[in-house]
Amino acid sequence: MPVSVRLRTLAALALLPAAVLAQTSRTRPVTDAEVARITRDAILIDTHNDIPSHTIEGYDISKPMVAQTDLKTMRGNLGGIFLSVFVDRTYVQGNHSANRTLQMIDTSMTDIVNKYPNDFIFATTADDIVRAHKQHKIAGLMGIEGGHAIEDSLRLLRDYYALGVRYMTLTHFNTNNWADAQGDENTPNVQHHNGLTPFGKDVVREMNRLGMMVDISRTADKTFYDALETSTAPIIASHSSCRAISNHTRNMTDEMIKALAAKGGVININFECEYLSQRYYDLMRPMLARIRPQMAEARRIADPVARQAAIDKVENEGYGSIPPPTLEEVVAQIDHAVKIGGIDHVGIGTDFDGSNCVPAVLSDYTKFPILTKALLEKGYSADDIKKIYGGNMLRVMRAVEQRAKELKNTPPIETTIEQADGKKPAAN
Numbered sequence: 001m002p003v004s005v006r007l008r009t010l011a012a013l014a015l016l017p018a019a020v021l022a023q024t025s026r027t028r029p030v031t032d033a034e035v036a037r038i039t040r041d042a043i044l045i046d047t048h049n050d051i052p053s054h055t056i057e058g059y060d061i062s063k064p065m066v067a068q069t070d071l072k073t074m075r076g077n078l079g080g081i082f083l084s085v086f087v088d089r090t091y092v093q094g095n096h097s098a099n100r101t102l103q104m105i106d107t108s109m110t111d112i113v114n115k116y117p118n119d120f121i122f123a124t125t126a127d128d129i130v131r132a133h134k135q136h137k138i139a140g141l142m143g144i145e146g147g148h149a150i151e152d153s154l155r156l157l158r159d160y161y162a163l164g165v166r167y168m169t170l171t172h173f174n175t176n177n178w179a180d181a182q183g184d185e186n187t188p189n190v191q192h193h194n195g196l197t198p199f200g201k202d203v204v205r206e207m208n209r210l211g212m213m214v215d216i217s218r219t220a221d222k223t224f225y226d227a228l229e230t231s232t233a234p235i236i237a238s239h240s241s242c243r244a245i246s247n248h249t250r251n252m253t254d255e256m257i258k259a260l261a262a263k264g265g266v267i268n269i270n271f272e273c274e275y276l277s278q279r280y281y282d283l284m285r286p287m288l289a290r291i292r293p294q295m296a297e298a299r300r301i302a303d304p305v306a307r308q309a310a311i312d313k314v315e316n317e318g319y320g321s322i323p324p325p326t327l328e329e330v331v332a333q334i335d336h337a338v339k340i341g342g343i344d345h346v347g348i349g350t351d352f353d354g355s356n357c358v359p360a361v362l363s364d365y366t367k368f369p370i371l372t373k374a375l376l377e378k379g380y381s382a383d384d385i386k387k388i389y390g391g392n393m394l395r396v397m398r399a400v401e402q403r404a405k406e407l408k409n410t411p412p413i414e415t416t417i418e419q420a421d422g423k424k425p426a427a428n
């Protein structure tokens, strides 16, 4: 998790020439009143926000932002938020993933949703989100990031559903015992599975039965295709962008976007700079190589506070040296996803507070009117924008809920990973 993202955003903002803020091709004049009305009426659902990784460390969202999200910038600007129950791969060693998952669920509820009842309503369904929006409150939802959270147990998956979790990203950076990740595809000592194992397919089926959305952001491409084929409900990418624009394996190919859309799913565009922009991605790699010696030096500092401060300083200067993606580059990602997948299959998953860099022009929830204006100018209608901001996700949620209703009389899947895969998982 990045520690001082705000500094990076501010540093990057200083580099941004004023002209790039108004770069979109104007097809028609748009009034501020129109922009305000459309943004207000749309139910903006952010399908991926990592602020719980900060609240678990003691950050209070009522204090001015340390990163990209605080109460003030959310209030009045956000319809629903999927708080990311992120479980780092380091918890796999020694089987601490479930412990961390439960603590992340607790911080999402105790330090965010329940702590600020005037601002949040706990939500688990599409109807809950619509109801919260009518009451001018933010629907607080949860999604698990990293399938290792279930420690290879469908019982734990059911526990997480019971606690309110409504999506699970099948993998994080790391391949787990039943699904290949994109992050370690080329790491030779990792035991890969060629997508999902039979147990991995049972995980998807049990998610369908429960009514938990299957999220394929961060999975290997083959895992995506296996999940899509196995799932009997639409699936989502909670925070992924288009590989045709930024050639990062973390993003989706046009073929994947088409396949996802054909089964009713939604790709939620990620605002992380390197996923948005090829230009940024190309500049980032040499920058990281350049700061490597300073990083190594910073990591050698004995005092933990001084060490972290030194690491932050080096990272801030490094990331701050690259101009972040422009508004036009964000719109290009959304526009490409719409052209490939269709207007009913694109959403927003900012990855705020899980990113090293987001565009300065769209660095928090107060900035969305800027995106609304740019999309209107590009020729998108108010209805189109409502779909992208949240309407499409409401449809997917309803479809997933409906599928669970149909499967209500199907018994829980009881197989263990050993039974399904015919062997004990190798320790990764």
Ligand SMILES: [Zn+2]
Pocket (backbone or CB within 6 Å): 048, 049, 050, 084, 086, 145, 351, 354
């Ligand atoms: Zn995340």
